[in-house]
Amino acid sequence: MYYNTTNEVGEVLRNLKEKALTQEEIILSIFKLYPNKPLSPDDIELFFKENGQMFGPITSIRRAITNLANRKLLIKTSHKKMGSYGRHNYCWVYEDINEVL
Secondary structure (H helix, E strand, O other): OOOOOOOOOHHHHHHHHHHHHHHHHHHHHHHHHOOOOOEOHHHHHHHHHHOOOOOOOHHHHHHHHHHHHHOOOOEEEEEEEEOOOOOEEEEEEOOOHHHHO
């Protein structure tokens, strides 16, 4: 989901929405690589850096994680990790309900 805070329209808005959805799919795939392992936004950013990829600002990672959690694809945990700005960050996990059943 893209939050249109800049009031874009037409093709520009369509492209931004598509990019946001693609970012969510990419981040979900990382969580699927490490099921049941609590990951913070900084962990996701580090994953990209270690693999020689640029993703964009960490705010985009946070937005994608929030959207995935709202869609019940990720679960927010009570676990926290120290983030890159000296503050604790919550962690999320991907739990495959098919594995639980």
